[in-house]
Amino acid sequence: MRTVRATRYLTPLREGGSVPAIVEADDEGTYVAKFRGAAQGPRALVAELIGGELGRLLGLPVPQLVLIELDAMLAVSEPDEEIQQLLRSSAGLNVALDYLPGALNWEPALAPPPDRDLAAAVVWFDAFITNVDRTPRNPNMLRWHRALYLIDHGAALYFHHDWNDHLARSRSPFAMIRNHALLPLAGDLRAADAALAPRVTRAALHEIVAQVPDAWLDGEATPDETRRSYVEHLWSRVSAPRGFVEEAIRAQRV
Secondary structure, eight states, rough: OOOEEEEEEEEEESSSSSSSSEEEEESOOEEEEEESSSOHHHHHHHHHHHHHHHHHHHOOOOOOEEEEEEEEGGGGGGOOOHHHHHHHHOOOOEEEEEETTTTTEOOOTOOOOOOHHHHHHHHHHHHTTTTTOSSOOOOOOEEEEEEEEEEEOTTTGGGGGTTTTHHHHHOOOGGGGGGOGGGGGOHHHHHHHHGGGGGOOOHHHHHHHHHOGGGGOOOOOOOOHHHHHHHHHHHHHSSSSSHHHHHHHHHHHH
């Protein structure tokens, strides 16, 4: 994953409590930055990075992610005290997604439905990473140049808010998949499982998790120990039999 340096804070996106923002970087790119000083804390950035990179591994339409270095001096020119404090507390590495200019929110009642195979793949992906935040009320999907894009994975991997018995909990079926915005539009979930599960190898998990900065891995364990725990949890979850797939199929039939 590339690392860029933020050069200009453009505008906040005041949707939800995290207050992401559109920023410019030293590679002349424009990004939507998520800040580790936001209320959700660094674990939301961990979930954003791991979830987003897993989505890209699976061939899903997730905007490119980068690590973005933020200098606290960017706060000096901001008139909003809340933004000033957010930028100061986020000095260092944060995560950002490629900005899609002109993209519109995907609204279930208004947007054309996605391809059924793609919808099934997204349902499988979100059940795998336990993403609670892709509901009809808050789909966290964009339409850009008539294509669907997946954003905002900071609420996924919620097991990492409580590491007790996390391996046992990795086998949970994820009943909340019944609330997924694309479940009624999804095609064959067993076919999606057969296509996607083999792509999630232990080596791929290690490679993705290795990109998480040490500073985001708070807790009693060392950063390397915490990374190993993420790999163990996700590898256990994707290993057969996958209860989350059966749960999604049951929810689809209701």
